[in-house]
Amino acid sequence: MANTILEELDTLVRARYPLVYLVTSEEARAQDLISQVAKQHNKKLLEWSCTTGLVAQSNGYSSPKPRHTATRDPLAALDAIADHVDPTIFVLKDFHPFLSRGQFTIIRRLREVAQSLKNSHKTIFLLSPVQDIPVELEKELTVINIAMPDQGELGQLLDNIIDQIQEGGRCTVELEANSRERLLQAALGLTLGEAENVFARILVRSRRLNAEGVNDVLTEKQQIIRKSGLLEYFSPDESFAHVGGLGVLKDWLGKRALAMTPEARAFGLPQPRGVLMLGVQGCGKSLCAKAVASHWQLPLLRFDIGRMFGSLVGSSEENIRKAIAVAESVAPAILWVDEIDKAFAGIAGSATTDGGTGSRVLGTFLTWLSEKKAPVFVVATANDISNLPPELLRKGRLDEIFFVDLPTSEERRDIFAIHLQKRNRIIEDFDLNALAVISHQFSGAEIEEAINSALYDAFYAQRQLNHADVERAIRQTVPLATTMAEQIDSLRDWALGRARNASGRIN
Numbered sequence: 470m471a472n473t474i475l476e477e478l479d480t481l482v483r484a485r486y487p488l489v490y491l492v493t494s495e496e497a498r499a500q501d502l503i504s505q506v507a508k509q510h511n512k513k514l515l516e517w518s519c520t521t522g523l524v525a526q527s528n529g530y531s532s533p534k535p536r537h538t539a540t541r542d543p544l545a546a547l548d549a550i551a552d553h554v555d556p557t558i559f560v561l562k563d564f565h566p567f568l569s570r571g572q573f574t575i576i577r578r579l580r581e582v583a584q585s586l587k588n589s590h591k592t593i594f595l596l597s598p599v600q601d602i603p604v605e606l607e608k609e610l611t612v613i614n615i616a617m618p619d620q621g622e623l624g625q626l627l628d629n630i631i632d633q634i635q636e637g638g639r640c641t642v643e644l645e646a647n648s649r650e651r652l653l654q655a656a657l658g659l660t661l662g663e664a665e666n667v668f669a670r671i672l673v674r675s676r677r678l679n680a681e682g683v684n685d686v687l688t689e690k691q692q693i694i695r696k697s698g699l700l701e702y703f704s705p706d707e708s709f710a711h712v713g714g715l716g717v718l719k720d721w722l723g724k725r726a727l728a729m730t731p732e733a734r735a736f737g738l739p740q741p742r743g744v745l746m747l748g749v750q751g752c753g754k755s756l757c758a759k760a761v762a763s764h765w766q767l768p769l770l771r772f773d774i775g776r777m778f779g780s781l782v783g784s785s786e787e788n789i790r791k792a793i794a795v796a797e798s799v800a801p802a803i804l805w806v807d808e809i810d811k812a813f814a815g816i817a818g819s820a821t822t823d824g825g826t827g828s829r830v831l832g833t834f835l836t837w838l839s840e841k842k843a844p845v846f847v848v849a850t851a852n853d854i855s856n857l858p859p860e861l862l863r864k865g866r867l868d869e870i871f872f873v874d875l876p877t878s879e880e881r882r883d884i885f886a887i888h889l890q891k892r893n894r895i896i897e898d899f900d901l902n903a904l905a906v907i908s909h910q911f912s913g914a915e916i917e918e919a920i921n922s923a924l925y926d927a928f929y930a931q932r933q934l935n936h937a938d939v940e941r942a943i944r945q946t947v948p949l950a951t952t953m954a955e956q957i958d959s960l961r962d963w964a965l966g967r968a969r970n971a972s973g974r975i976n
Contacts, residue, residue, distance in 0.1 A: 474615055478506050481611060482558065487586035487593060488579075488610035494598040495660045499615055500526070500560065503594055507558045512590070515553075516560040517546050526560070543567045547578045556590035565601040576603050583609045617798065620731065623656050623664055624649075630668050634678070641677040648680035654730060655686040655766065657844075658799040663689055683766055690768045690799045699792040701771040703805070705763035712753055712760050713887050713913060714880030718746070718871050718971035722761050729765075729801045729844040741868055742838070743847030745809075745861070747854060747968060748873030749957055750949060751914030754850040758805040761848065768802045770795075774812035774830070785826050789833050797843035810851040813858055831858060838866040854963050871971040872964035875912055875950055875957075880972065881905040884913050885939075888920050892934075899936045908943050910950035919943045 481489055493499050500516070504526065507514040517523045522537035523546045540546045543564065550559050567575045583606075586593065600612060618626075627649070634640045644652065656664045667689040671682040687705070694702040709719050725741045727733060733740075746754040762769035772792060796804050806812070813831050838847065838861075847867065851857055862870065876884060882905040886896055908916055922945075923938035950957055964970075 474613070475502055475505060477613065478502060479509060482506055482510060482592050485587060485590070485592070486611055487583040487591075488595065488606070489592065490595045490597070490600070490602065490610050490612045491615055492597060492600045492612065493615035495615065495662065496562065496596055498618070498661055499596055502615075503558060503560055510556070513555055513557040514560070515557055516562065517564075518562040519543070522546065523549050523559075543575050544578055547575070547582050550591070550593065551582050551585055553591065559591065559593045560596060561593060562596050564595050565597040565599060568601060568603050568606065576605050580605055580609055617658055618661050618664070620653050620657060622661065623653050623659075626661055626664055627653065627668065630665070630672075631678070634672065640672050643677055643679040650730065651680055651766065652682055652686065654801065655683045657801055658797075659686070659689060663693075687766070687768050690802070693799055694768070694770060694795065699788060700795055701773065703759060703762070703769040703771055705759065705766070705769055707756060707759040708763050709760045711887055711891070712756055713884035714876050715753060715757065715873065715971045717969065717973035718757060718873070721869065721871075722757070723764065725846075726765050729846075740844050741846055742841070742865075743804075743849065743867045745849045745851065745867050745870045746873055746971070747851045747857075747870060747960075747964065748971070749875055749912060749960065750852050751912035752873045752875060753913050754873050755805075755807060756913075758803070758807070758848040758850065761846075762803040765803065765846075767846075768799055770799070770802055770804050772796070772804050772806045774806065774809070774834070785830050786833055789830050793833075793837050796845050797841070801844035802846075804845050804847045806847060806849040808852065809849045809861070810853045810856040813856065813861070831860075835860050835866060854960060870968040872961075872968040873971045874961065874964075875910055877972060878905045878909075881908050881911065881916060884916050885920075888917050892920070892924065894934060899939065904936075904939060904943065907940060911943070911946070911948045912950070915946060915948050919946055922946075
């Protein structure tokens with residue numbers, strides 16, 4: 470990745486492009502690339518910021534920063550660039566605030582300077598974490614987005630850290646090829662600075678570097694999500710062992726656990742795009758989303774589309790683009806879109822109810838599903854197919870649609886065992902087969918709630934939970950399948966032949 474960017478920057482300098490706008494939050498990494506280009510062409514390298522003015526590039530952040538007060542003003546800096554004679558590359562840091570509306574003089578001067586540089590050996594690089602370009606400069610500059618470091622760059626950083634560790638002899642390195650691969654895979658989506666920080670934190674805390682550091686990397690990604698405010702991070706604390714039944718779905722997800730690795734690309738496998746889980750409420754769809762993140766050891770991001778809608782015109786579309794960008798910045802990751810049917814309900818009438826905002830948000834999301842390149846696996850859940858836009862169901866946006874039905878008798882038995890074990894109860898004290906029979910048409914959530922209700926009764930009576938308590942709680946519960954029998958039958962009829970059964974069996 471770094472070599473590709475370096476070659477592109479080198480080409481632009483040799484072609485005498487006057488203005489190059491680099492969009493990146495990694496200022497030091499971008500400066501290093503530009504410095505390499507300057508050395509290749511034997512050009513001077515000057516950098517500007519509003520605090521230092523136009524000065525020679527310093528050797529590092531620890532060295533004293535030179536100052537040139539006379540050029541701290543952006544207009545004065547541009548005048549100095551125009552008057553400069555020698556072949557030089559100029560780096561303007563965080564210049565975008567001076568290109569906002571109202572700064573007509575600076576915009577005009579930069580445009581004039583750009584035109585004067587076309588026949589010179591001078592190039593201006595604008596470094597900014599955001600892309601903010603006035604229309605007057607759109608034809609004058611070239612925009613390059615510097616992607617996050619790839620696995621090769623992160624591997625080089627890790628090797629440098631390991632060399633330093635081994636020289637000092639104060640920490641232990643226990644990284645086999647597979648462990649190293651998992652650690653670097655988890656670090657994808659971090660900047661080099663963030664990756665260096667998290668590797669250092671692992672060493673400071675445990676005095677060793679091994680595969681267990683993956684959890685520390687995920688914690689670092691959690692901080693990135695929190696700062697965005699658009700997505701919600703979930704700790705991967707569930708597992709497939711906590712999911713009763715759904716054997717076909719779990720097998721399908723398990724086979725894709727390694728599908729985001731370079732080995733999968735070399736084998737010819739495309740990156741898995743996502744899955745839609747449609748079915749009866751309380752049957753484990755959300756639990757599966759959490760379990761797959763734990764199984765794949767990837768961060769789980771909850772995408773609340775309702776949070777995307779803002780009051781200002783255009784803000785909703787901008788919010789969803791930012792949320793997608795954040796998800797891609799921490800990739801590989803799992804993006805969990807819970808109850809997507811409710812999020813996009815009524816989109817067909819969006820033009821008359823919200824001026825078409827809902828349709829545009831849906832369009833942005835669907836386009837991203839089709840075109841996304843980042844390893845973001847989408848797990849969408851839905852209860853009501855009548856609210857699902859048909860565009861979402863098209864193959865190519867998601868890999869598969871699974872129908873999650875009410876658990877079978879055997880699956881209900883497993884669910885009882887899971888919840889009783891989670892509550893530290895002895896399984897042999899309960900007749901699981903009998904409980905599975907009397908809980909016919911119960912969902913997993915209803916089984917859990919029946920056990921909770923029985924626990925309340927036992928605690929109130931100041932004794933241990935027994936089989937009779939659970940059986941009594943079940944018989945007192947009217948399942949949703951009885952209350953909403955017509956809707957569930959309609960859902961089953963729709964899913965027949967249109968979606969794969971997550972259990973592989975008919976209840």
